[in-house]
Amino acid sequence: MLELIGQKLSLAQIFAVANGEDHVTLSDNARTRVEQSRRVVEKIVAEDRPVYGVNTGFGRLSDVHIPAAELRELQVNLVRSTACGVGPPLSESETRAMLLLRANVLSQGLSGTRPIVVETLLALLERGVVPVIPEKGSVGASGDLAPLAHLALTVIGEGEAFYRGERMPSADALRLAEIEPVQLEAKEGLALLNGTQGMTAVGALALYRAEQLARVADIAGAMTLEALRDTPVAFDARIHAARPHAGQIKVAAHLRELLEESEIRQSHLENDPRVQDAYSLRCMPQVHGAVRGALRHARDVIETETGSVTDNPLVFAETEEVLSGGNFHGAPVAFALDYAAIVLTDLAGISERRTERLINPDLNEGLPPFLTPHPGTASGYMVAQITAVALINEMKVLSHPASVDNMPTSGGKEDHVSMGMTSATKLRSIVDNAEHVIAIEL
Numbered sequence: 001m002l003e004l005i006g007q008k009l010s011l012a013q014i015f016a017v018a019n020g021e022d023h024v025t026l027s028d029n030a031r032t033r034v035e036q037s038r039r040v041v042e043k044i045v046a047e048d049r050p051v052y053g054v055n056t057g058f059g060r061l062s063d064v065h066i067p068a069a070e071l072r073e074l075q076v077n078l079v080r081s082t083a084c085g086v087g088p089p090l091s092e093s094e095t096r097a098m099l100l101l102r103a104n105v106l107s108q109g110l111s112g113t114r115p116i117v118v119e120t121l122l123a124l125l126e127r128g129v130v131p132v133i134p135e136k137g138s139v140g141a142s143g144d145l146a147p148l149a150h151l152a153l154t155v156i157g158e159g160e161a162f163y164r165g166e167r168m169p170s171a172d173a174l175r176l177a178e179i180e181p182v183q184l185e186a187k188e189g190l191a192l193l194n195g196t197q198g199m200t201a202v203g204a205l206a207l208y209r210a211e212q213l214a215r216v217a218d219i220a221g222a223m224t225l226e227a228l229r230d231t232p233v234a235f236d237a238r239i240h241a242a243r244p245h246a247g248q249i250k251v252a253a254h255l256r257e258l259l260e261e262s263e264i265r266q267s268h269l270e271n272d273p274r275v276q277d278a279y280s281l282r283c284m285p286q287v288h289g290a291v292r293g294a295l296r297h298a299r300d301v302i303e304t305e306t307g308s309v310t311d312n313p314l315v316f317a318e319t320e321e322v323l324s325g326g327n328f329h330g331a332p333v334a335f336a337l338d339y340a341a342i343v344l345t346d347l348a349g350i351s352e353r354r355t356e357r358l359i360n361p362d363l364n365e366g367l368p369p370f371l372t373p374h375p376g377t378a379s380g381y382m383v384a385q386i387t388a389v390a391l392i393n394e395m396k397v398l399s400h401p402a403s404v405d406n407m408p409t410s411g412g413k414e415d416h417v418s419m420g421m422t423s424a425t426k427l428r429s430i431v432d433n434a435e436h437v438i439a440i441e442l
């Protein structure tokens with residue numbers, strides 16, 4: 001059981017909840033903080049003080065004061081008008097990760113919602129109701145508005161959801177799961193919509209797979225080195241101590257472990273005239289290690305984001321202040337995911353170079369052309385390498401950073417955006433391709 005207190009969550013924890021392996025509950029301390037925050041919002045409503053997000057319009061319309069009698073309508077209208085996503089829905093695991101991350105943000109008690117909002121998100125997780133969330137439509141500021149709006153639609157019993165594998169109206173899914181739809185009160189619609197949980201959820205699951213893949217790449221590379229009867233001398237610990245990047249040292253140690261007491265190495269140690277191997281083999285610690293370092297940085301950013309409050313405005317119960325800021329801006333996440341996309345493309349690239357060395361008769365002395373015993377009659381692994389090249393071409397296109405783009409939105413009020421959701425979805429595609437490329441090497 002994972003108890004939410006607004007804490008930083010690990011990629012492994014997110015993966016476990018997203019795949020239904022762990023259950024989630026709201027801690028008593030978090031409930032108390034949420035209730036304290038909510039009392040501040042209710043006091044503002046009672047006093048009819050104009051405060052952004054509570055009783056005003058949104059974005060360019062933030063100067064419009066909304067009377068108390070229309071506050072419920074304001075929140076519902078915000079959710080409906082923002083649910084403008086298009087394209088295929090996020091996977092069920094990605095959507096479950098979004099539910100977890102949004103509930104964790106709200107549990108910090110800085111968003112001004114009632115506990116019932118958090119509890120409903122957790123009920124969706126527990127009972128298998130998965131909102132249908134189109135993956136396209138977010139520019140990553142003010143957070144992932146469109147994706148989170150589709151999530152919020154299910155919370156209020158509108159839109160669509162998956163339940164036990166079937167797509168249906170959310171109202172039907174809630175009824176079958178015995179969950180009451182939430183009737184939104186002041187600020188609660190905005191609290192559900194503002195934030196980076198779309199890009200963070202998709203990015204977190206992609207990074208979890210990427211880190212596993214980085215380790216598999218070491219194994220594939222070690223197997224290729226053995227098949228080509230190359231030397232592990234370049235992995236000597238003394239070489240890497242002289243350039244002490246943590247990832248490089250770790251990969252070199254992993255390769256030494258994999259190749260320890262190799263009978264293949266011993267078989268040609270005395271009569272091998274070669275002293276240096278190609279870079280794709282000799283430089284595995286340097287390249288694979290740099291990839292690990294970049295992925296570690298991305299993980300640090302994502303895990304920090306999971307325990308961060310990213311909506312706006314924030315409600316501080318101690319002083320009864322409601323402060324507007326920009327924590328919803330996805331720049332930290334977008335930059336990190338773009339960085340991960342670049343290094344995974346290079347990881348696949350070095351893997352493909354090793355694959356070519358295995359099959360190319362001009363490079364693989366002692367092995368049959370394209371690894372077939374019947375060259376000409378059979379083409380062997382010729383087209384497997386071609387497939388890897390095609391996948392890497394696509395990865396190179398996708399590794400162009402989304403975060404360097406900007407197009408102002410919301411009438412110029414939101415004049416600089418992160419494009420972080422694009423960073424996340426293209427990273428997912430890059431991980432898909434990289435898994436295939438390294439599988440081809442294996």
